[in-house]
Amino acid sequence: MRVFISVDMEGTAGVVDWAQCIGDGPDALAGRRLLLGEVNAAIDGAAAAGATEFLVNDGHAMMRNLAPEDLHGEATLITGWHRPIDMMEGIDSSFDAAFLVSYHGSMGAELGNMSHSFNPRAVSETRLNGVVVGESVINSLVAAHYGVPVVLVTGDQTGCAETVEVLPNITTAVVKDSITRVAASSLHPRRACAVIREAAERSLKTLERIEPKPFPTPSTLEVHWRTPDMAEMATWVRDVDRTGSRTTAISGSDLLSVYRRFIAAITLTRVVAEEV
Secondary structure (H helix, E strand, C coil): CEEEEEECCCCCCCCCCHHHCCCCCHHHHHHHHHHHHHHHHHHHHHHHCCCCEEEEEECCCCCCCCCHHHCHHHCEEECCCCCCCHHHCCCCCCCCEEEEEEECCCCCCCCCCCCCCCCCCCEEEEEECCEECCHHHHHHHHHHHCCCCEEEEEEEHHHHHHHHHHCCCCEEEEEEEEEECCEEEECCHHHHHHHHHHHHHHHCCCHHHCCCCCCCCCEEEEEEECCHHHHHHHCCCCCCEECCCCEEEEEECCHHHHHHHHHHHHHHHHHHHCCC
């Protein structure tokens, strides 16, 4: 059994501040150790359920947060910025299941520690077919394209709840409760890892009831940008349509194409976002 694991960082228990997520300072190094523990817990749980191969995609920030030699399961690791399909690089139809580890709530969520949607300087909200979604659901479009069921999401209560709203049969591992955007109540790291390990093992026993292609085709991904300039710049990507002063929409039956157009728009708007 092959498992693809997409890894973020803001959903890690004990990580509540950007200093723990960005750069190479002592706080960031401590955050990476906490993240590594949770990724290894997910691998251990999957292995207990019979998984034998693991591909880990380090998808956070500059995408070099995990020490390869410390990963369990002799996992293959994708690191480094940038990639054609971003946080889902490496997935294909040969995988039996996908995990989303250390995910968080969207910028459009009412409550979420360090909530954002790919770029907090540019995006104020994302909606898929009219429903507010975050990175977990948007990344799941890629898995659906390849027919790989997304069976597990870990992180805070907001990120997990947003995912369940769209993917109702997914297994969740809530390891922290967001209090505000800059505060959360986290499980002790050992307890958080135990919760993730158990959830990962349990999730692979639900494969028969997980729909590998849960999204309608065509689907529409709507982005609310922070400024009109960003919305205009997003339309420089082919088939990204301006639908309002600060909104754009991407529609299509090819979910991978929808995702790649979205990532291209995100990448373009990082330029103008730096000026905000």
